[in-house]
Amino acid sequence: MSYVDRHLLSSERVLYRARLSRTVFALPLAMLAAAAALPLVGGAAVGLGALLALFALGYGLRAWMRYAGAEFAVTDRRVIMKLGLLSRVSLEIMLDRVESLIVEQGLLGRLFDFGSVSIVGTGGTKDPFPLIADPLGFRRAVQEQLARPARG
Known part of the structure; x- marks a missing residue:
C-alpha cells in the first residue's frame, strides 16, 4: 500500500x-x-569502461530509489508529496491554503x-514538486479541486 493511501483522512479520496x-x-x-562502448576502443579503455559501469550502476540504484520513493497526489482535500525510501520527506498542504501554482x-x-x-501557500510558503511527469496534468488536477464549489 502506498504512503498516500495509508495516510488518507476519513472519507478522503485520491x-x-x-x-x-x-x-x-x-x-x-x-x-x-x-561504459559498453569503451571496450571497443581497446587497451586501457577496457578498465575505464568497467569503472564507468560500476559508477553507472551506483547512479542507477540511486535513481531507482528516488523514482520508487516519490509519490505525488491530489485528493479532494489536500495536495500530498512524499520523497524518499530510506529517509522520508513529506509535505501535505490543504487545498484551502493553496494560493497559486507555478509550472516550470x-x-x-x-x-x-x-x-x-511549485505550490505557493498562504503565508508565502513555496513548496516545489521536482521532476514530475505530466506537470500540466498535476496542475490541472489541483486547479479543478480549487474551482469546485465548497463542500457544506
Missing part, C-alpha cells in the same frame, strides 16, 4: 496521482552506454513532458 519522470534514469543509462518546464521538459510544480 483524485490524481503523479510520479517522477523517468528522465531520472537518463544519466545512468548514458553512463552505461559509454525547460526545453527538455517540454519535449519529454516533465517539469517542476
